[in-house]
Amino acid sequence: MKEDKKQFETEAIRTQIESTHAQEHSTPMYLTSSFTYEDAEEMRAAFAGENDKNIYSRFSNPNLQEFVDKVCTMEKAEAGYAFASGMAAIFSTFAALLSSGDHIISCRSIFGSTHTVFGKILPKWKIDTTYVDIDNTGDWDKAIQPNTKILYVETPTNPAVDIIDLEWLGRFSKKHNLILVVDNCFATPYLQQPIQYGADLVIHSATKFMDGQGRVMGGVTVGKKELIDEIYAFSRSTGPALSAFNAWVISKSLETLAVRMDRHAENALKLAKFLEKSEFVEWVKYPFLKSHPMYEVAKKQMKSGGAVVAFGIKGGLESGRTFLNNIKICSLTANLGDSRTIVTHPSSTTHAKLSEEERIKVGITPELIRVSVGLEHITDIITDIEQALKAAQ
Ligand SMILES: *Cc1c(COP(=O)(O)O)cnc(C)c1O
Numbered sequence: 001m002k003e004d005k006k007q008f009e010t011e012a013i014r015t016q017i018e019s020t021h022a023q024e025h026s027t028p029m030y031l032t033s034s035f036t037y038e039d040a041e042e043m044r045a046a047f048a049g050e051n052d053k054n055i056y057s058r059f060s061n062p063n064l065q066e067f068v069d070k071v072c073t074m075e076k077a078e079a080g081y082a083f084a085s086g087m088a089a090i091f092s093t094f095a096a097l098l099s100s101g102d103h104i105i106s107c108r109s110i111f112g113s114t115h116t117v118f119g120k121i122l123p124k125w126k127i128d129t130t131y132v133d134i135d136n137t138g139d140w141d142k143a144i145q146p147n148t149k150i151l152y153v154e155t156p157t158n159p160a161v162d163i164i165d166l167e168w169l170g171r172f173s174k175k176h177n178l179i180l181v182v183d184n185c186f187a188t189p190y191l192q193q194p195i196q197y198g199a200d201l202v203i204h205s206a207t208k209f210m211d212g213q214g215r216v217m218g219g220v221t222v223g224k225k226e227l228i229d230e231i232y233a234f235s236r237s238t239g240p241a242l243s244a245f246n247a248w249v250i251s252k253s254l255e256t257l258a259v260r261m262d263r264h265a266e267n268a269l270k271l272a273k274f275l276e277k278s279e280f281v282e283w284v285k286y287p288f289l290k291s292h293p294m295y296e297v298a299k300k301q302m303k304s305g306g307a308v309v310a311f312g313i314k315g316g317l318e319s320g321r322t323f324l325n326n327i328k329i330c331s332l333t334a335n336l337g338d339s340r341t342i343v344t345h346p347s348s349t350t351h352a353k354l355s356e357e358e359r360i361k362v363g364i365t366p367e368l369i370r371v372s373v374g375l376e377h378i379t380d381i382i383t384d385i386e387q388a389l390k391a392a393q
Pocket of ligand 1: 087088111113114183207208217219
């Protein structure tokens with residue numbers, strides 16, 4: 001971390017790798033698989049880790065370095081490693097840190113593929129996960145086993161935008177000597193920095209708000225250097241590295257993260273307030289609405305409520321489907337964190353394969369609609385959603 005720390009926006013724009021002899025203003029793309037050396041001695045020292053020369057882009061690359069440096073500055077982290085996707089970041093982090101027989105505690109409502117990693121993939125190596133409810137921390141103590149090593153949460157959660165008190169969580173994990181890993185994808189480092197509350201590692205799917213325009217995939221894990229060193233050693237040999245091209249795109253996008261998130265949140269709050277008054281809506285959940293059960297906590301740990309609004313459409317499953325069919329401007333797609341507003345109806349689409357009981361357990365009720373509010377003019381977003389709500393009744 002640099003000593004002369006500047007404001008978030010300035011660091012996001014001014015954190016840049018050194019320019020080349022061409023004195024370019026904008027960072028160039030380093031589309032190269034490997035790097036060369038002056039002589040045998042320099043090459044020997046690079047392989048021995050005695051200088052900071054790049055070797056091979058599976059290990060490191062200037063574009064990845066710039067991206068990681070930026071995220072470390074934003075999250076106030078010591079070190080990091082950039083991955084080809086959010087899932088590569090999540091899987092590699094767990095694979096690097098855990099051994100056969102270790103145990104994970106995770107909040108129940110987590111990203112779908114993370115669920116698959118915990119439920120189907122890690123058990124192959126006898127690594128099991130116990131799920132706990134994010135809104136009922138009273139009995140988390142009971143989930144702890146002698147072999148528990150990692151505590152994993154998302155906040156706000158997907159898709160129900162539930163929130164956990166990070167300050168409480170940091171104390172809880174310290175007390176039980178667990179590695180606290182937070183998926184900070186929904187908040188972005190602009191809205192929330194879990195390390196300040198005691199998180200050891202923070203993971204992002206850079207595919208979402210970091211790129212912010214639905215173009216490239218990426219992921220990153222940042223945090224304590226001793227843990228990142230293990231993740232680096234694992235990843236350098238197993239190959240989940242981000243491509244230099246994607247790193248270049250995402251690093252450029254981070255220059256505008258703050259202004260984009262401000263507008264996302266401004267639009268999202270306006271939409272949430274509109275939905276609260278709508279006769280076609282049963283309930284609305286958004287972290288910065290006073291009606292959110294964790295409103296006070298959200299205010300404490302987040303700069304704004306973010307871009308994602310969840311609401312319950314009157315009429316349940318059938319209305320949800322008709323609502324999607326009548327949407328005209330917003331997109332029907334699996335992504336989120338895009339400049340385009342995206343509406344999804346999880347129970348009839350992304351989570352349709354689960355049983356009704358399983359869906360309810362992770363907060364996906366038949367009437368739940370998730371909106372990733374984009375950067376279009378808010379009047380047009382509201383008009384589109386309003387007419388689709390009417391048509392669904
Ligand atoms: C999308 C997402 C991921 C996975 O990231 P990919 O880049 O799609 O692999 C993980 N966590 C959350 C919260 C996400 O939204």
